[in-house]
Amino acid sequence: NAGVTQTPKFRVLKTGQSMTLLCAQDMNHEYMYWYRQDPGMGLRLIHYSVGEGTTAKGEVPDGYNVSRLKKQNFLLGLESAAPSQTSVYFCASSPGRVGQPQHFGDGTRLSIL
Amino acid sequence: SQQGEEDPQALSIQEGENATMNCSYKTSINNLQWYRQNSGRGLVHLILIRSNEREKHSGRLRVTLDTSKKSSSLLITASRAADTASYFCATGNSGGSNYKLTFGKGTLLTVNP
Numbered sequence: 049n050a051g052v053t054q055t056p057k058f059r060v061l062k063t064g065q066s067m068t069l070l071c072a073q074d075m076n077h078e079y080m081y082w083y084r085q086d087p088g089m090g091l092r093l094i095h096y097s098v099g100e101g102t103t104a105k106g107e108v109p110d111g112y113n114v115s116r117l118k119k120q121n122f123l124l125g126l127e128s129a130a131p132s133q134t135s136v137y138f139c140a141s142s143p144g145r146v147g148q149p150q151h152f153g154d155g156t157r158l159s160i161l
Numbered sequence: 162s163q164q165g166e167e168d169p170q171a172l173s174i175q176e177g178e179n180a181t182m183n184c185s186y187k188t189s190i191n192n193l194q195w196y197r198q199n200s201g202r203g204l205v206h207l208i209l210i211r212s213n214e215r216e217k218h219s220g221r222l223r224v225t226l227d228t229s230k231k232s233s234s235l236l237i238t239a240s241r242a243a244d245t246a247s248y249f250c251a252t253g254n255s256g257g258s259n260y261k262l263t264f265g266k267g268t269l270l271t272v273n274p
Contacts (some may be wrong), residue, residue, distance in 0.1 A: 052203070079260055090249065090266035091204075098260065106261075138203055144260055147192040147253060148212060152203035 049072055054153035061129045069124040069156050071139030077151070080122040081106075082114060084135040085155075090147035091138065092146050097122055098144065100117045129160045165250040165265030166192075174269040180237040184250030186223075192253040193226055193247040194262065195235050197246045204249065207235075240272045 052073045061067055071080065078099050083091040093106030097116040111133060113125045126133060136157050140150040192211045196204040210217045210226045217224045223236040237244055247269050249261040256274045
């Protein structure tokens with residue numbers, strides 16, 4: 049049982065390039081989340097999804113897009129990467145019922161030069 | 162914006178000692194959760210306490226919640242070197258967005274052998 053899997057684990061981009069981060073979960077969870085973690089800032093919510101085909105903005109959505117075409121996958125896209133998007137990105141999932149814990153992947157470390 | 166704020170930002174203790182971390186938050190909550198993050202890994206859920214609970218135990222962990230003071234504490238007893246990690250509190254808000262969590266900036270705990 050893999051839980052939450054994120055690919056890739058590391059990536060270096062040049063400013064202006066685009067890329068997609070993939071998150072896959074095998075727990076049949078309804079809700080999925082994308083966070084970014086920066087030093088001294090904790091985790092900040094970028095976008096989230098409450099079910100297949102749905103997406104919603106979180107705290108810091110600018111410069112990112114997401115899609116949830118299949119229940120088990122949640123994709124995070126950077127349209128035109130900027131140095132300010134250098135961060136560690138975490139995906140999480142939860143059953144969606146109130147007060148349920150979130151299950152996290154091990155992160156994607158993204159550097160934008 | 163961060164809902165939970167952990168205190169202290171960093172804590173260094175000797176193996177066998179107890180470690181106490183505190184979390185303060187600002188708005189009404191449905192539940193409060195504590196997570197651990199080992200270096201280079203994703204967050205792992207430790208314990209959840211609901212707004213109508215005052216104390217909860219899980220193994221060497223003890224969590225208290227004081228909704229009148231909008232604060233929580235995490236106590237790790239008889240600490241081990243393997244407890245070295247960052248610890249985050251996360252609040253689940255009451256109301257329509259209760260499936261989202263808001264994370265604090267974390268406490269870095271170092272347990273020296």
